[in-house]
Amino acid sequence: MIRPCVPAKLSRPRLFNITNRNVVFALLDEKQTNYPVIWISGSPGSGKTALVSSYTLERNLPVLWYLLDSGDNDIAAFFGYLAQASGEAAEDAHPALQTLIPEDLQDLANFSRRFFRSLFARLPANTVVVLDNYHTIDPASVFHEVIQQAVQELPHGIHLQVISRAAPPPRFARLVASNLLGQIDETDLYLTAEEICLIAHKSGLALDEVTLQLLQNQSEGWVTGLMLMLEQIKQSGASNPSASIDNHLVSGYFSSEVFDPAPQAMREFMIRTALLP
The missing domain is CATH 3.40.50.300 (P-loop containing nucleotide triphosphate hydrolases)
Structure with missing residues (x-):
């Protein structure tokens, strides 16, 4: 059956x-x-x-x-x-x-x-x-x-x-x-340095120490941040991988996961307090 x-x-x-x-x-x-x-x-x-x-x-x-x-x-x-x-x-x-x-x-x-x-x-x-x-x-x-x-x-x-x-x-x-x-x-x-290196290798990327250190610093052990930055590197195919890393995908992720689903009053509060005087 x-x-x-x-x-x-x-x-x-x-x-x-x-x-x-x-x-x-x-x-x-x-x-x-x-x-x-x-x-x-x-x-x-x-x-x-x-x-x-x-x-x-x-x-x-x-x-x-x-x-x-x-x-x-x-x-x-x-x-x-x-x-x-x-x-x-x-x-x-x-x-x-x-x-x-x-x-x-x-x-x-x-x-x-x-x-x-x-x-x-x-x-x-x-x-x-x-x-x-x-x-x-x-x-x-x-x-x-x-x-x-x-x-x-x-x-x-x-x-x-x-x-x-x-x-x-x-x-x-x-x-x-x-x-x-x-x-x-x-x-x-939080991801450790060893885990970041292993994930990058498993993604098919051979990264130098400078780029790995940059990934660790910018992701701060955050899994999705790391994965988004690795995807940027793969898509760019840049000879200098670190130059292809920016925060646009990360910002988009937070927008879709945190900001957009929030009630209107909460969204207004986050906008008003994002850059304090």
Whole structure:
């Protein structure tokens, strides 16, 4: 029987020409040994999603991947998609997970505990449940309480990894204080000089020390910045690669990822404060 296609929202991202980051993989191994939840935060383009996707592939870990968006503030929709995702990840045939009905909202914590208890029982050992783009959830959403109930039901051998542009919200402070949540932040994601050299080589570029140093200084360890500058060098074919590096692509990336999606009031604020008197 041909299985229906899994929507991108519930699929581990496909990787192309990714360099495994063994140093950060080792950090993930350490965090996963000591914490049931790992919160991975960093700016757009810092390589968060690629890191988790390549890590789970390299370690051959089963994955239940969920790409969050603003629609998941509707908690009923979230439970519905999660039930669909669990059907793809489950080892054997299981009864369908319970559907959230309006009456369940009167005791959402109890419904959440029962739902996640059943969900985790369906998953193979060592499964990593990934919640990607957590920053898209409204700070006031009941979603955060639901995830805290999920953490309380995590059995040994099932792990939760959260990917976000922001640090854990204040309401997760109890999880941090209880040593249930470990963190990997942007400084952990910065590329080292050795990684920059390896990525450039894998991209088919033989760069001199001056250009490599320039790439390191200008990218400051930021993954997407490095990749955009390497692409500029490849496209220019210049005899002096460093001369072909400028910031137009980087500016365009930040515009599309940060500025354009922001509310109008925030865009005006960023414009007014970009160049202070």
